[in-house]
Amino acid sequence: MSKGDKVVILDFxxxxxxxxxxxxLEEKGLKHENSEEDLFGGxxxxxxxxxxxxxxxxxxxxxxxxxLESANIVSxxxxxWSSNSLLPTCAYGRAQARFWVDYIDKKVFxxxxxxxxxxxxxxxxxxxxxxxxxxxxxxxxxxxxxxGGDAFGYVDIIAIPHSAWFLAYEKLGDFKIKDHAxxxxxxxxxxxxxxxxAKVLPDPEKVYQFVLHFRKMxxxx
Amino acid sequence: MSKGDKVVILDFxxxxxxxxxxxxLEEKGLKHENSEEDLFGGxxxxxxxxxxxxxxxxxxxxxxxxxLESANIVSxxxxxWSSNSLLPTCAYGRAQARFWVDYIDKKVFxxxxxxxxxxxxxxxxxxxxxxxxxxxxxxxxxxxxxxGGDAFGYVDIIAIPHSAWFLAYEKLGDFKIKDHAxxxxxxxxxxxxxxxxAKVLPDPEKVYQFVLHFRKMxxxx
Numbered sequence: 001m002s003k004g005d006k007v008v009i010l011d012f013x014x015x016x017x018x019x020x021x022x023x024x025l026e027e028k029g030l031k032h033e034n035s036e037e038d039l040f041g042g043x044x045x046x047x048x049x050x051x052x053x054x055x056x057x058x059x060x061x062x063x064x065x066x067x068l069e070s071a072n073i074v075s076x077x078x079x080x081w082s083s084n085s086l087l088p089t090c091a092y093g094r095a096q097a098r099f100w101v102d103y104i105d106k107k108v109f110x111x112x113x114x115x116x117x118x119x120x121x122x123x124x125x126x127x128x129x130x131x132x133x134x135x136x137x138x139x140x141x142x143x144x145x146x147x148g149g150d151a152f153g154y155v156d157i158i159a160i161p162h163s164a165w166f167l168a169y170e171k172l173g174d175f176k177i178k179d180h181a182x183x184x185x186x187x188x189x190x191x192x193x194x195x196x197x198a199k200v201l202p203d204p205e206k207v208y209q210f211v212l213h214f215r216k217m218x219x220x221x
Numbered sequence: 222m223s224k225g226d227k228v229v230i231l232d233f234x235x236x237x238x239x240x241x242x243x244x245x246l247e248e249k250g251l252k253h254e255n256s257e258e259d260l261f262g263g264x265x266x267x268x269x270x271x272x273x274x275x276x277x278x279x280x281x282x283x284x285x286x287x288x289l290e291s292a293n294i295v296s297x298x299x300x301x302w303s304s305n306s307l308l309p310t311c312a313y314g315r316a317q318a319r320f321w322v323d324y325i326d327k328k329v330f331x332x333x334x335x336x337x338x339x340x341x342x343x344x345x346x347x348x349x350x351x352x353x354x355x356x357x358x359x360x361x362x363x364x365x366x367x368x369g370g371d372a373f374g375y376v377d378i379i380a381i382p383h384s385a386w387f388l389a390y391e392k393l394g395d396f397k398i399k400d401h402a403x404x405x406x407x408x409x410x411x412x413x414x415x416x417x418x419a420k421v422l423p424d425p426e427k428v429y430q431f432v433l434h435f436r437k438m439x440x441x442x
Contacts, residue, residue, distance in 0.1 A: 053324065053357060065313060072319045079312040091300040092286060098293045103274065136274060 007032040010047050010059040012039055014210050016109065017070035018058040019161035019200050024074045026196035027157070028081045071101050074157055087154045100140055100147060101158045107133045108162045115173040116165075116211050119220060127173035131180045138181040145190060152194060160191040160201070167204035168211040228253040231268050231280040233260055235431050237330065238291035239279040240382035240421050245295045247417035248378070249302045292322050295378055308375045321361055321368060322379045328354045329383045336394040337386075337432050340441060348394035352401045359402040366411060373415060381412040381422070388425035389432040 007025065011018045011034045025032050037047055037057050050059045050066035060067040060076070067076045078086040088094050111133055114126035137159070141147060147155035166177055166188075178185035191197050215221045228246065232239045232255045246253050258268055258278050271280045271287035281288040281297070288297045299307040309315050332354055335347035358380070362368060368376035387398055387409075399406035412418050436442045 062313075067313070067316045068320050069323055072316055072323065075319070076312055076316040079315065091297055092283075092288070094300065095288045095293055095297040098296070099289050102290055102293065 004063075006061075006063050008061040009034050010037055010044070010050065010057050010061070011035060012037050012057045013202055014164075014207055015057055016161035016165060019164070019202075020070045020157055021058045021060055021073050021077070022200040023157050023161070023196045024077045024086060026199060027084055027086060027152075028077060029084075030077075030081060071105060071158055074154065078154070085153075086157060088148055093148070097148060097154045100137075100155045103136070104155070104159050104162075108159070109165075112162065112165055112169050115169045116215065117218065117220065123173060127169075127175055130169060130173065131175065134177060134181040134184055138184045141183055141187055143183075146187070152191065156187075156191055160188065160197055163188045163192070164201045164204050164207050165211075168208040171208060172211070225284075227282070227284050229282040230255050231258055231265070231271065231278050231282070232256060233258050233278045234423055235385075235428055236278055237382035237386060240385070240423075241291045241378050242279045242281055242294050242298070243421040244378050244382070244417045245298045245307060247420060248305055248307060248373075249298060250305075251298075251302060292326060292379055295375065299375070306374075307378060309369055314369065318369060318375045321358075321376045324357070325376070325380050325383070329380070330386075333383065333386055333390050336390045337436065338439065338441065344394060348390075348396055351390060351394065352396065355398060355402040355405055359405045362404055362408055364404075367408070373412065377408075377412055381409065381418055384409045384413070385422045385425050385428050386432075389429040392429060393432070 007030055009018065009021055009025075009032060011022070013036065022032075022034070035044070035046070037043055039057070043055060046061075047057065047059060048055055050061065051068050054068070058070055058073060060073045062076075062080070067073050074086065088097055111126060111130045115123055115130055118126060144150070146152050147159070170176055177188075192201070212221070228251055230239065230242055230246075230253060232243070234257065243253075243255070256265070256267070258264055260278070264276060267282075268278065268280060269276055271282065272289050275289070279291055279294060281294045283297075283301070288294050295307065309318055332347060332351045336344055336351055339347060365371070367373050368380070391397055398409075413422070433442070
């Protein structure tokens with residue numbers, strides 16, 4: 001990082017997508033400023049100007065230039081500040097990592113949302129779907145410590161922030177992740193011991209209360 | 222490419238996702254074998270084994286090792302065979318390209334499908350949504366010849382195969398792309414003059430007939 005580099009995140013405390021960016025910056029040892037967005041009260045002009053298409057967090061502003069979409073931002077951080085590589089060094093390893101990142105992006109948050117933003121049969125179906133996703137991730141992890149092997153890396157950074165929401169999924173879906181995916185469950189504990197992760201992730205109980213508040217607002221409880 | 226390298230695509234003629242991979246290989250001048258899948262009659266054992274999660278084409282088999290998901294495969298091809306770079310060389314350019322690739326992946330095919338796989342008001346809404354997507358792409362293109370600037374590259378390879386389906390969208394949605402996005406329309410013509418694209422893309426009339434056949438099978442006509 002050049003001495004004059006300015007790194008700002010347009011952030012939201014409970015967003016697993018924002019947490020990815022913050023963990024990546026921690027892993028690189030980069031100083032940055034977090035600008036918390038008021039997603040319910042009104043988004044900032046800077047957010048709307050920086051991300052006119054999706055109008056959502058996170059945005060990384062690197063010397064005022066916006067980089068968008070969390071998996072893309074983590075990749076950009078890795079390519080821009082090359083110390084402590086997050087992505088695998090070989091093309092095939094990168095392709096495998098990007099496959100799982102894409103899978104996580106398509107499945108984890110939306111399936112999880114279908115658990116906590118529903119009731120009755122819809123929630124039961126969503127819970128079964130989520131357990132299928134967990135089993136696929138369990139198999140991808142296999143006997144490895146991290147998704148990429150021995151070292152904490154790209155796929156771990158993309159996946160672990162979702163774990164702050166898992167308490168809410170478990171309570172509302174009435175299941176335990178460790179009963180269905182014990183290796184994945186052990187991987188969560190392993191990641192949470194890491195300083196970058198522990199520093200960034202919100203308290204799952206606080207996320208659960210946020211979810212309950214959201215459910216009330218939406219008339220689900 | 223090493224002399225002994227074997228490159229096989231598990232392919233389907235009408236798939237814009239498969240076409241991306243074929244165009245990228247043409248751009249790199251790489252010899253490859255296409256194995257056409259019978260998606261309606263029964264997928265091959267090789268496809269099910271290579272892509273157990275999604276069970277879909279394209280799959281790139283590079284010396285029998287599977288690489289999955291078309292945007293990821295094009296990126297892998299570019300990183301593995303470095304002559305004639307498809308992605309921008311600077312990290313910020315790559316981040317911008319990946320943003321638009323993600324946007325295209327999320328919006329173009331699914332919104333297009335909502336036009337041709339529906340009727341009545343649902344189709345009208347889908348057509349309006351599709352025109353919004355076109356306008357965003359028109360703005361991203363701006364006054365440039367290609368999405369990345371002067372040279373045909375990553376975003377162009379991801380986007381142009383969808384154009385083989387545009388005749389079907391236009392006929393069923395009753396609109397003309399050039400009326401809403403003239404620069405994007407000129408970009409399509411520019412790309413179609415390129416040998417790699419002309420060689421790979423199917424005839425839009427044949428795709429339109431395929432869509433009509435599909436609509437009949439689904440009881441939409």
